[in-house]
Amino acid sequence: MTLVHDPTTQRSACTALDALLEILQDVIDQYLNLIMEELSRLLDTAPIPVKSVVTGAVGSAAHASRSKFLPYFKPTMDKLKHFLVLTGEGEESELRGIAMDAIGTFAEAVGVDVFRPYFADMMTQAFQGLGMGSPRLRECSFLFFSVMARVFGEEFAPYLPNVVPPLLESCKQSEHGEEKDAACK
Numbered sequence: 001m002t003l004v005h006d007p008t009t010q011r012s013a014c015t016a017l018d019a020l021l022e023i024l025q026d027v028i029d030q031y032l033n034l035i036m037e038e039l040s041r042l043l044d045t046a047p048i049p050v051k052s053v054v055t056g057a058v059g060s061a062a063h064a065s066r067s068k069f070l071p072y073f074k075p076t077m078d079k080l081k082h083f084l085v086l087t088g089e090g091e092e093s094e095l096r097g098i099a100m101d102a103i104g105t106f107a108e109a110v111g112v113d114v115f116r117p118y119f120a121d122m123m124t125q126a127f128q129g130l131g132m133g134s135p136r137l138r139e140c141s142f143l144f145f146s147v148m149a150r151v152f153g154e155e156f157a158p159y160l161p162n163v164v165p166p167l168l169e170s171c172k173q174s175e176h177g178e179e180k181d182a183a184c185k
Contacts, residue, residue, distance in 0.1 A: 059102030
């Protein structure tokens, strides 16, 4: 956490913390409050490239702590929702995508009943990200949709007519210079 406080090592320390959180699981309990206090502070104060890494680390903390993330859910959602309206390219687009990924992880951690009040708005944000022309945001939106389908089950069904056509269209697009027909093979 000392390295997380130092602006010269902040980004690298948060990247390392993110990787560590992926494997902590039950051990996270004793560190969760300290971790979330520091990461929450950085969500407010850090520059955008650091906020991206911090947001990923918060998602990893939610994944590792599962239902123990509940006390941090609403305050963290209040911070991340501002990232979902970013429309710039580059760092802003990256932060928006990572925030969408993290929020999907939150839904899995806190469960359907707790996440339900956010569900419709987050779906709207994912659809908007899908339409922004960014391959990264398109990928994050589809990942978010897959998590929401898993978390919400049949409640996700009304969204399928809006999810499936862009998914199929995306599958037809070329990636990294491949020929158009080869993209979905």
